[in-house]
Amino acid sequence: MASLSHLGWRSFHSQQLTLEDLETAHPARVSSVHRSGLVVISEQGTINVTVPPRLLDTLELPITVGDWVLVEHAAPRVQRVIAPYSVIKRHAAGTDRRLQTIAANLDTLFVVTSCNDDFNPSRLERYLAVAFEAQVEPVIVITKADQCDSPEPFIDEANALGTTAAAIAVNAMDTTTVAALEQWLQPGQTVAFVGSSGVGKSTLVNTLTGNTQQATGGIREDDSKGRHTTTSREMFALDSGAWVIDTPGMRELKIGAVEAGLRTVFDNIETLAAQCRFRDCKHDSEAGCAVLAAVAAGQLDARRLASYHKLQREAALAGMSTHERRARDRSFGRITSSALKVKEKNKR
Ligand SMILES: Nc1nc2c(ncn2[C@@H]2O[C@H](COP(=O)(O)OP(=O)(O)OP(=O)(O)O)[C@@H](O)[C@H]2O)c(=O)[nH]1
Ligand SMILES: [Zn+2]
Structure with a gap:
């Protein structure tokens, strides 16, 4: 099973622990959130855990995919939540203005667009603002490089925005060109993909999970009625050992108070x-x-x-x-x- 550092554990997190904590509990990372509890991954493997209501009441932000929690040794129950080093938030739609959290402990946000009509500098600025607000490094990925004469003008335009974000053109279906993303996909790093529908986010993820496809297909979990349902995992490993967070709302992020x-x-x-x-x-x-x-x-x-x-x-x-x-x-x-x-x- 993966070590803590391969799961994305950092000194930022261990600094929040006391010796007493480690006597009674161990760290685990939230891979999905359900009404009945959480699915977490730890050095011991993947398990379902519950969150005591009195703990929920004390939380400033709801527990979200990518969060680190302490799970009791004695029972599959969350003891407390470890503060994340980054968190992507958005405001709920409609009349409900409460903050929603979408992903925690994210290192890189791949802002995906393609070498065609989707390419729009103002849209890139929108996503870049979300990334910088959350203190997550944005990387602009320009897909469908194989479908245009040259991706260079698009790369130039992305660079002309003048931010620190790197801009990289790929053919999302081709492992060789996608390898250009390697430096952001080291073991234990956590990433997410945002961008319009059809730009190639799923294709990229599929290319990057060529060999682990089976393992990420789905997991079994008990629903509230005690039945077993298969849910698709929302934080899963890529071949490289990096983690992808893919949750509802992540793919087409709306801008918050950024x-x-x-x-x-x-x-x-x-x-x-x-x-x-x-x-x-x-x-x-x-x-x-x-x-x-x-x-x-x-x-x-x-x-x-x-x-x-x-x-x-x-x-x-x-x-x-x-x-x-x-x-x-x-x-x-x-x-x-x-x-x-x-x-x-x-x-x-
Ligand atoms: N030739 C080529 N086709 C691509 C590339 N990236 C994506 N496609 C194709 O574009 C279509 C849409 O890609 P998806 O990966 O489903 O797009 P998505 O961003 O996940 O879309 P949503 O799931 O709707 O958000 C698919 O038919 C892909 O095969 C690329 O780099 N080159
Ligand atoms: Zn002025």
């Missing part, structure tokens, strides 16, 4: 903004705006500024509480109704 991530992605705009005349400049139409001046001078892509504005609005909206959102909608309602009144008056 202000810090956006500052990293749009670092050049932030630098320019420091020279705007007004400290609260919105870079819309203000006099003395250094950002607009850079666009006018051809030093900054207008697309990039538009993307920055759009993502900032989305992030601000995602960060609002239900209360703030309602207040905003109400005042928006007032504006529209007073605008309508003015319109009506003008008609008369």
